[in-house]
Amino acid sequence: MNRLLKQASMVVVSTFMMASMLSHAAALPDFTELVEEASPAVVNISTEQKIVAKAANENQPQLGPNSEELNEFFKHFFGQQPFGQQAPPPQGQRSSLGSGFIVSHDGYVLTNNHVIDGADVIHVRLNDRREYVATLVGTDPRTDLALLKIEATDLPIVKMADSDKLKPGQWVLAIGSPFGFDYTVTAGIVSATGRNLPSDNYVPFIQTDVAINPGNSGGPLFNLDGEVVGINSQIYTRSGGFMGVSFAIPSKVAMSVVEQLKKDGKVSRAWLGVLIQDVNNELAESFGLDRSNGALISRVLPDSPAEKAGLQSGDIILEFNGQSIAHSGELPYVVGQMKAGDKVDATVYREGKEQNISVMLEARPNDSETLAQSQQDQSRFGMVVGDLPAEIAKRFDIESGVIIEQIIGGAAARNGLQQGDVITMLNGKPIDNVTSFNEAAKAVPNGRSVPMRVIRQGYPMFIPFKIVE
Known part of the structure; x- marks a missing residue:
């Protein structure tokens, strides 16, 4: 009897497990129809470029003067960046492979800027x-997008989705040409939305675990309805290949760029003119906020829309143009989607009260003008510093110094500096303002540690600061 009961129990358990497995399998999506319908609008992109003999370091992406430290940081953070970019031969031509997709029946094709950057000839090959x-x-280097045009009609096109509706956990699928293998399909889920990366202030990236490799750049990311929700652009890697973390440009950002490129051939963005940082729990408490929220203005640039509107260092922007700002990284994207001449309202927290301030946005100056205005490009140190806000100086009883407004990478990241740190002394010289910091920074040698006095959340400390040769 016991034997029969045991056998019956085993049958019941086996039946339950099989039913569970079948139910689970039935819940997994079937991508075959999606791929058949979407593939004709996906294209392969190759480029030709005439190369003259150059030094090896001239072939690497440059982020600014004396940017070897920053290039090293991005090499380690994103691996080979852009995807698959290799050092070209000394002379002759080179070909690079990427992906793209058709966005109009008359031949407009969208891809990544880094896929076609510097190309003399761009080839687009269709599915047929x-x-x-x-x-x-x-092109729009800030969002890493490029718009191409081929002379053809009645072309198949992709359907575009509203990427704002995308949620973590949803299935997504990529079609592209990794390593030159045309029309390779990979699938996964959305890991997160609204990701801000060190190199991109204007893109709230979609993070996925879809396998993305060199050659996938510029290719579409689809939802289960066969609509494009993103453009595959970057990966996080320590090996140069896929490691489970990839990033896509949201379709809403892309189509805004496409409209401007079609109309004007370039993208113009509004400019506010502030340097900002996140509000952590300690800062929120010190300012009297009930929770960490908003974008803290660490510096207002001279003659900027922010200065003209009366925004001040120490203000916390909680809402901009009707959109809540939970993290500082959200503000550049919101501002960047607006146009010069737009008048918007900002809700700021100042001296324990919320108040509304109207701002008339202006056209963003080019990078060289912004750099000349702010004099903040500390690329050798891998950080951006600004004059110490009076509010922070008073709160932590600091007489003078400069505040770290942004950690870009390089030496600052390696030496453990953090955004919000106040530097009061460098290599034995007191730091009063940005000018004195720049003077002291020039004398800091490569390859040897020098003392740096830092105040972090009111606590002073010395750290050995070293710039690797």
Whole structure:
């Protein structure tokens, strides 16, 4: 009897497990129909570029003067960046492979800027093996997007989705040409949305675990309805290959760029003119906020829209143009989606009270003008510093110094500095302001540690600061 009961129990358990497995399998999506419908609008992109002999370091992406430290940081953070970019041969031509997709029946094609950057000839190959030489309509390096045009009609196109509706956990699928293997399909889920990366202030990236490799750049990321929710752009890697973390540009950002590139061949963005930082729990408490929220203004740039509107260092922007600002990284994207001449309201927290301030946005100056205005490009140190806000100086009883407004990487990251740290002494010289910091920084040698006095949340400390040669 016991034997029969045991056998019956085993049958019941086995049946339950099989039913559970079948139910689980039935819940997994079938991508075959999606791939068949979407693939004709996905294209392969290759480029040709005439190369003259150059020093090896000239072939690497440059972030500014004396940017070897920053290049090293991005090499380690993103691996080979952009995807698959290799040091070109000394002379002759080179070809690079990437992906893209058709956004209009008359031949507009969207891809990543880094796929076609510096190309003399751009080839676009369709799913049916037709090949065209494309014209570059325009690029937007800030979002890493480029719009191409091929002379063809009645082309298949992708359907675009509202990426704002995307949620973590949803299934997504990529089609592209990793390592030159055309129309490779990979799938995964959305890991997170609204990711801010060190190199991109204007893109709230979609993070996924979809396998993305060199050659996938510029290719589409689809939802289960066969609509494009993103453009595959970057990976996080320590090996140069896929490690389970990839990033895509949201479709809403991309289509805004496409409209401007079609119309003007370039992208213009509004400019506020502030340097900002996150509000952590300690800062929130010190300012009297009930929770960490908003974008803390660490510096207002001279003659900027922010200065003209009366924004001040120490203000915390809680809302901008009707959109809540939970983290500082959200503000550049919100401002960047607006146009010069737009008048918007900002809700700021100042001296324990919320108040509304109207701001008339202006056209963003080019990078060289912004750099000349702020004099904040501390690329050798891997950080951006600004004059010490009076509010912070008073709160922590600091007489003078400079505040770290942004950690870019390089020496600052390696030496453990943090955004919000106040530097009061460098290499034995007191730091009163940005000017004195710049003077002291020039004398800091490579390859040897020098003392740096830092105040972090009111606690002073010395750290050995070293710039690697």
